[in-house]
Amino acid sequence: MSPQVLVNGLLLGGIYAAVGVGFSLTWGVLNIINIAHGAMVMLGAYITFLLFTYAGIDPFISIPASMFVLFLLGYVLQRFLINRVIPHGVFMTLVLTFGLSLFLIDLALLAFTSDYRSVTPSYAGSGLSFAGVIVPYQRLGACVVAILIVAGLNFYLGRSKLGRAIRATALNRQAAQLVGVDIAQIYAVTFGIGAALAGAAGSLLAVTITITPFMGQVFIGKAFVIATLGGLGTVQGALIGGLVLGMAESLGAALIGPSYQQAIGFGILVLVLVLRPEGIMGKQFFAEVK
Amino acid sequence: MHSGGAEAPARGRPDATAPGEGAHEHVPLLGVRALETGYGQVQVLWGVDLEVRSGEAVALIGANGAGKTTLLRAIAGQLPAWTGLVELEGQDLGPVPAHLRVGHGVVMVPEGRQLFAGLTVRENLLMGAFARSDKAEIDRDLERVETLFPVLSERRGQLAGHMSGGEQQMCAIGRALMSRPRVLLIDELSLGLAPVVVDRLIEAIAEIRRDGVTLLIVEQDVTNALTMAERGYVVESGQITLAGSREALLADPRVQESFIGI
Ligand SMILES: Nc1ncnc2c1ncn2[C@@H]1O[C@H](COP(=O)(O)OP(=O)(O)OP(=O)(O)O)[C@@H](O)[C@H]1O
Numbered sequence: 001m002s003p004q005v006l007v008n009g010l011l012l013g014g015i016y017a018a019v020g021v022g023f024s025l026t027w028g029v030l031n032i033i034n035i036a037h038g039a040m041v042m043l044g045a046y047i048t049f050l051l052f053t054y055a056g057i058d059p060f061i062s063i064p065a066s067m068f069v070l071f072l073l074g075y076v077l078q079r080f081l082i083n084r085v086i087p088h089g090v091f092m093t094l095v096l097t098f099g100l101s102l103f104l105i106d107l108a109l110l111a112f113t114s115d116y117r118s119v120t121p122s123y124a125g126s127g128l129s130f131a132g133v134i135v136p137y138q139r140l141g142a143c144v145v146a147i148l149i150v151a152g153l154n155f156y157l158g159r160s161k162l163g164r165a166i167r168a169t170a171l172n173r174q175a176a177q178l179v180g181v182d183i184a185q186i187y188a189v190t191f192g193i194g195a196a197l198a199g200a201a202g203s204l205l206a207v208t209i210t211i212t213p214f215m216g217q218v219f220i221g222k223a224f225v226i227a228t229l230g231g232l233g234t235v236q237g238a239l240i241g242g243l244v245l246g247m248a249e250s251l252g253a254a255l256i257g258p259s260y261q262q263a264i265g266f267g268i269l270v271l272v273l274v275l276r277p278e279g280i281m282g283k284q285f286f287a288e289v290k
Numbered sequence: 291m292h293s294g295g296a297e298a299p300a301r302g303r304p305d306a307t308a309p310g311e312g313a314h315e316h317v318p319l320l321g322v323r324a325l326e327t328g329y330g331q332v333q334v335l336w337g338v339d340l341e342v343r344s345g346e347a348v349a350l351i352g353a354n355g356a357g358k359t360t361l362l363r364a365i366a367g368q369l370p371a372w373t374g375l376v377e378l379e380g381q382d383l384g385p386v387p388a389h390l391r392v393g394h395g396v397v398m399v400p401e402g403r404q405l406f407a408g409l410t411v412r413e414n415l416l417m418g419a420f421a422r423s424d425k426a427e428i429d430r431d432l433e434r435v436e437t438l439f440p441v442l443s444e445r446r447g448q449l450a451g452h453m454s455g456g457e458q459q460m461c462a463i464g465r466a467l468m469s470r471p472r473v474l475l476i477d478e479l480s481l482g483l484a485p486v487v488v489d490r491l492i493e494a495i496a497e498i499r500r501d502g503v504t505l506l507i508v509e510q511d512v513t514n515a516l517t518m519a520e521r522g523y524v525v526e527s528g529q530i531t532l533a534g535s536r537e538a539l540l541a542d543p544r545v546q547e548s549f550i551g552i
């Protein structure tokens with residue numbers, strides 16, 4: 001098998017990790033399955049597209065901007081909308097985020113039409129080449145930045161006071177409230193972080209795939225696989241899950257055929273659910289059925 | 291374990307430990323007035339009145355399902371009062387949401403400990419100080435808590451969920467102390483713990499008191515309860531049916547019959 005297949009799998013896996021980590025965080029900590037995550041990825045991609053097309057800003061430089069905008073969107077949505085239905089259980093939040101997803105996509109259709117868009121910086125199309133393996137710069141950059149973002153999040157959640165409060169809230173909401181944590185605030189911040197990560201992933205995808213209002217939809221299924229594969233709510237889990245899925249899709253496409261890509265991902269999901277339902281990196285006490 | 295009362299800093303806020311002015315002397319630190327509350331449509335508390343004065347340790351005694359936990363949760367703000375008041379030094383806590391009551395010094399050790407099982411012991415203690423930002427004081431309190439319960443220092447890197455029941459209760463009390471309580475509410479101090487551990491906890495409670503913390507303790511074992519507290523209330527079916535000093539309660543035939551079980 002050609003080393004190119006492995007390299008492609010790795011590059012894909014890095015971006016998948018970025019796509020999955022926010023989804024996993026929101027699910028694991030808040031017990032919210034955010035169906036609008038894909039639409040948020042799409043918004044991040046359009047922000048990068050707009051900044052590149054109308055202001056000439058490099059797609060990688062626009063990442064903080066899309067993270068910031070998506071954080072605000074996520075924060076406001078959680079604080080004023082989703083928080084209101086949380087007492088009614090996980091199904092209601094699922095339905096609500098599904099509705100939000102449709103809403104955001106329609107909004108993008110109105111604003112940007114369904115035309116295909118792309119972001120093509122000067123270095124698009126060129127890349128490293130060694131021993132017959134080609135590594136396009138955009139894909140390499142996207143993968144590296146994705147992994148940096150995931151590592152940064154892991155560090156932040158592990159070391160900061162807010163990160164500790166987020167983990168504590170995930171473990172025991174009542175107890176968190178008793179030590180003075182404003183649960184509604186932590187939920188909004190966490191959902192905001194999840195949305196910001198979706199935005200970052202969208203910016204990274206903008207340089208590697210075509211941008212349309214529907215581009216995020218395929219990633220909802222993938223985010224499910226990544227989060228479950230790695231272990232819900234853990235950052236390392238999303239990284240492992242993303243890399244495993246990327247590698248599996250790349251290998252599968254080479255060995256069995258590209259049309260089986262989706263089937264391979266969900267096949268792995270089913271296997272993991274049967275063999276190791278807590279995920280590869282699942283941590284004890286986290287994301288246990290509440 | 292006694293570190294010497296002279297060194298021990300008053301754990302409560304300075305204004306709490308010195309009820310200097312005359313007007314304040316008659317205002318209890320914690321006051322519950324005609325409190326009624328419950329869950330959904332189901333009323334549990336029916337007009338509860340209770341007072342805890344600064345520096346006191348008071349026990350809450352009652353059978354299973356009497357409403358003790360419900361009362362503590364209402365004081366901590368986890369359940370809203372339907373009618374009646376919860377007051378701190380005469381100030382109505384009604385408008386203060388649960389997460390802000392900690393900042394007023396109302397802190398609870400909940401039934402079943404409710405530790406953050408997947409966080410380390412040290413992280414649990416630090417979560418107790420979540421509402422504070424006085425770094426130096428937090429470090430001092432951490433040291434104080436680890437002197438009180440040395441096992442929390444030895445196990446600082448261990449996940450709280452992997453500790454024994456007694457160690458978990460120590461961690462839960464330590465976490466609460468890290469919030470700098472003025473009044474500490476403890477729900478079921480000794481439930482399910484070995485007698486030797488319970489003795490250790492009772493000693494610790496005495497020390498916490500010496501540091502100036504006021505206590506309201508729910509405790510199944512009436513003898514234990516009235517070892518720690520000099521006064522108590524008996525709760526039955528959501529009402530206070532008896533109140534009195536340690537001696538009066540221990541001598542009361544109703545208490546002897548219902549709780550000491552001869
Ligand atoms: N979350 C809840 N929802 C509905 N009813 C509840 C809830 N918690 C307690 N109750 C009811 O309220 C009443 C008082 O319960 P509470 O837990 O306050 O009693 P308790 O005195 O603490 O008992 P125990 O000694 O068993 O801890 C009981 O009848 C109980 O069934």
Ligand SMILES: [Mg+2]
Nearest residue numbers: 358359360401
């Ligand atoms: Mg109880």
